[in-house]
Amino acid sequence: MSNRRAKLADWFDNRTGARKLIHEALYEPVPGGARWRYVWGSTLVMAFATQVITGVFLWMFYSPSTTTAWESVYYIQYEVTGGWLLRGLHHFMASAMVVLLAIHFVQVVWDGAYRAPRELNFVLGVVLMLIVLGLALTGYLLPWDQKGYWATNVGTNLASQAPLVGPDLKKLAIGGSDYGHQTLTRFFALHAGVLPGALVAFLVLHIALFRRHGLHVRNPQRASTVMFWPDQVLKDSVAALAVLAAVLGLTVYYGGAELTAPADPANPYDAARPEWYFLFLFQFLKWFPGELEVWGAFIIPGILVVVMLAMPWIGRSRAGHLFNVALLCVLLGGAALLTASAVRDDYFAKWNSQDDVVAMNDPAAVAKYDASRRFLDAKEQAEQEAERVIELAGGPDRIPPTGALTLMYDDPYLQGPKLFKQHCAACHNYEAPEDAPPELAKLSVPNPNPTAPNLFGVGALPWNAAFLDPDLISSAHYYGYQGSPFAEGDMADYVQGEFRDELDEEQHAAARAAFAQVAAAMTAEAQFAPPADEGQADDQAIAAGRKLITGGLAEVLDSGMTCIDCHKFHDEGSNGYGPDLTDYMSREWLIAFVKNPADERFYGDNNDRMPAFAPHDDPRRNQLDDKSIELIVDWLRGDWQRPDGESNSAP
Amino acid sequence: MSKSKNEPKPPRRSFLAVAVALVAGGLAAVTPLAVGIAAFLTPLFRRRETPSVRVALLQQVPDDGMPRSFPVVANRVDAWNRYPAQRIGAVYLVREPGAEKPLALSAKCPHAGCFIGYAPGAEMFTCPCHTSEFKLDGARVHGDAEVSPRDMDALPVELREVGIADGLAHVEVWVQFLDFQTGHKEQIPTA
Incomplete structure (x- = not known):
């Protein structure tokens, strides 16, 4: 048996020369014995191998186009078995590679391992470093x-x-004048084809030259010479495993690599920062005002790379070597300081209280605080958006063929607050009551000086009831806003009149009970989708309320007036004084109201300052398009898709 | 392996053989590369069109000197796709008291192309990336000491009357959505 195996091995070796190859690869002498300090180059090879392996598997899922790139990465991250781990390994190993590169580089320069005859191999190393940064x-x-x-x-x-060549270079890199499909296809071809190919080619040369010149050993007499296999391979393997363990640890700790909201060319991201290992360059650029920027972005980094390439020749003399070591310290120390200062700038508002900053009485500190606040807010908002769009993408409707941006643009939960801030919040307040649960409270868009009613929970029972409550109707959240003609208007008089001191307790109680039923009936007009966990609203109260609205109130109330004396309600009453109460605050009613509150159906001539956002049939003449109005209305009514796939009623 | 004495001597190298080998091999290698590079250079032969875009109604820009942000919506072609009515950018419109025409400022920072931000009520624009600051007319707050090499880019504005309704003339604000290279003192249009 063993004889046959040996024969087979001989046959194979005879045709391939495999034994010699293996021997050459493994039996490299290591003068002075195997050492931990020699592992760094090998860990880099291992890191690159990890990137190739994970990268090829990621490639099997990834689709480079503006409507599929984010979507396919979402799929990898959230739906592919272990996809988050695969992508996480690729992401964090990239960071590890940069760290390992720095260690390898420092060691070579510190030891003077670039000296003759290894100059060219050092140059190859610098080229490899640039390729890795390009990746x-x-x-x-x-x-x-x-x-x-x-x-x-x-x-x-x-x-x-x-x-x-700058402008042409940019066009070639992004595949046109604007970012789009061709940017992704080009970046992907570079990332998965050109650069890894170049890296392999240069790595082969790097290792070949390394083998040609042997290890750079400072003290060959330290211990007896051993072979690369198995002593040094053992150390290399243990180091490689340690690197992998660290990367795995980071991946698990962070739950994989981050995926923020889909790229939106029209929606700026105020927290755009490069990956951490490029932060120092980002911070460096802040020092170069105006056209001096070319110095920060090209000339100085370019000179540094040229000096790095020349290090083996500079380092031929002792003074030159000391210069190289000093330069290395300055570079690494400078990069570390710049990185720290970039992080400090961005998180300034987190680590300093606003009061302390104001107390400093330094305009620069205040400006820094504001900039940091914007960064942190943008980051938080982007995280929330990402969470929401990921939630929608995993919903029953999946991602439409037009991409995840469509999901965002069509989502009232995401677009509502933005549109509200832009078009409504200058007058209206949108503020949750103090006792609201946190998931509702975080929706608030407060306006400290409102000149229109608070629209939080518009059309829902508490909101309707407040307009029929003598204490609330003229308060700031309802008709009591600044400059309101309604605070002491007919409606407020009508409600408050029933609770005059002259009337006895019994009459107060009767009015209160009647108004509660009216509020229930009005809430039914809004036609909210029924809450999943509650039964239908009190049908009896609604039926009773409808009767009150269409005449019954006249018998209960001291004023003897009922709703249809001023309002239209289905077939009774008429428009012209107060707004139509038919389908009050339903989707259709609100959309028509926002389009033109001064329409006869609504406030007519009594309209306060609310603009008509879309009164014309010709959309070009309108301030707001129909879709934006629908998004605002759906958001106000709490009509957006919930994580469990259901649409729900008002907040 | 040692050389055997029987091995034929290399034939005498004729100039012609070397030349043909180099040309033939070179052509075989260079042709596909040249074709590939020509395709790769496609973007250099394409020109961008600058759309004139209706940005807002004049009545949406009160003459209070405060900037308001408006999306720039235009048809966009991306390689094989045509997207109708896409948000392709944003402009700030500012109308000084009494002025007829608003000033249109591109939201793209002249420094590195970040989106310049404006908080309603604030006294200046700020760029979130490298902290450039601009006054409400787009001028740099710190002049040449600012990171941005030039003031915010003002875009050509045109007012177009579309008709009269409810006794009010409806006037649209149209902006020529020019794009300039970042990082230069002068406005150099991108091609």
């Missing part, structure tokens, strides 16, 4: 999320400032 830069864009999109936007704009 990091191109990979950051591929998920096509807000973070990658806006950071790359800045990066390619900077590239366009390169002397002479």
Whole structure:
């Protein structure tokens, strides 16, 4: 048996020369014995192998186009078995590679291992480092999320400032004048084809030259010479495993790599930052005002790379070597300081209270605080948006073929607050009551000086009841806003009149009970989808309320007046004085109201200052398009898709 | 492996053989590369069109000197897709008291192309990336000491009357949505 196996091995070796190859690969002498300090190059090879393996599997899922890139990464992250782990390993190993590169580089320079005859191999190493950074830069864009999109936007704009070729370079990089499909296909081809290919080619040369010159050993007499296999391979393997363990730990700790909201060219992301290992460059650019920027972005980094390439020749003399070591310390120390200062700037508002900053009495500190606040707010908002769009993408309707941006643009929960802030919040308040649960309280869009009613929970029972409550109707949240003609208007008089001191307790109680039923009937007009966990509203109260509205109130109330004396309600009463109560605050009613509150159906001539947002049939003449109005109305009515797939009623 | 004495001597190298080998091999290798590079350079031969875009109704821009942000909506072609009515950017419109025409400022920062922000009521625009600051007319707050190399880009504005309704003339604000290279003192249009 063993004889046959040996024969087979001989046959194979005879045709391939495999034994010699294996021997050459494994039996490299290590003068002075195997050491832990030699592991760094090997860990880098292992890290690259990890990137190739995880990258190829990611490639099997990834689809580079503006309507599929984010979507396919979402699929990897949330639906593919272990996809988050696969993507997480790729992401964090990229970071690990940058760290390992720095260690490898420091060691080579510190030891003077670049000296003859290893100069060219050092040059190859610097080229490899640039390729790795190129891989990091191109990979950051591929998920096509807000973070990658806006950071790359800045990066390619900077590239366009390169002397002479800049603008053409940018066009070639992004595949046109604007970011789009071709940007992704190009970045992906670079990331998965050109750069890894170049890296393999240079790595083969790097390792070949390394083998040619052997290990750079400072003290060969330290211990007896051993072979690469198995002593050094053992140490290399243990180090590789340690690196992998660290990367796995980070992946699990962070739950995989982050995926922010889909890239939206029309929706700026104020927290766009490059990956952490490029932060120092980002911060460095803040020092170069105006056209001096080309110095920060190209000339100084370019000079540094040239100096790095020249290090083996500079380091031929002792003074030159000391210069190299000093430069290395300055570079690494400077990068560390710049990174720290970038992080400190961004998180300034988190680590300092506003009062302390104001007390400093330093305008620069205040400006820093404001900038940091914007960064943190943008980051938080982007995180919430990402959470929401991921929730929708996992919903029963999935992602439409037009991409995840459509999900965002059509979602009242995401668009409502933005549109409300832009078009409504200058007058209206949208403020949850103090005792509201946190998930509702966080929806608030407060306006400290409202000149229109608070629209939180518009059309819902508490809101309707407040307009029939003598204490609330003229309060700031309802008709008591600044400059309101209604605070002492007919409606307020009508409600408050029933609770005059002259009337006895019994009459007060009767009015209160009647108004409660009216409020229930009005709430039914809004036609909210029934809450999933509650039964239908009190049908008896609603029926009783309807009777009160259409005449019954006249018998209960001291004024002898009922709703249809001033309002239309289905077939009774008429328009012209108060707003139509038929389908009050239903989707259709609210949309028509926002389009033109001064219509005869609503406030007519009594309309306060509310603008008509879309009174014309010709959409060009309107301030707001129908879709925006629908989104605002759906948001106000709490009519958006919930995580469990149900639409729900008012907040 | 040592050389055997029987091995034929290399034939005498004729100039012609070397030349043909180089040309033939070179052509075989370079042709596909050249074709690929030509395709790769496609973007350099394409020109961007600058759309004139209706941004707002004049009545949406009161003459109170405060900036208001409006999305720029236009048809956009991305390689094989045509997207009708897409938000392709944003402009700030500012109308000084008494002025007829608003000033249109591109929201793209002249420094590195970030989206310049404006908080309603604030006294200046701020760029979230490298903290450039601009006054409400787009001028840099710190002049040449600002990170941004030039003031915010003002875009050509045109007012177009579309008709009269309810006794009011409806006037639209149209903006020519020009795009300029970042990082330069002068406005250099991107192609």
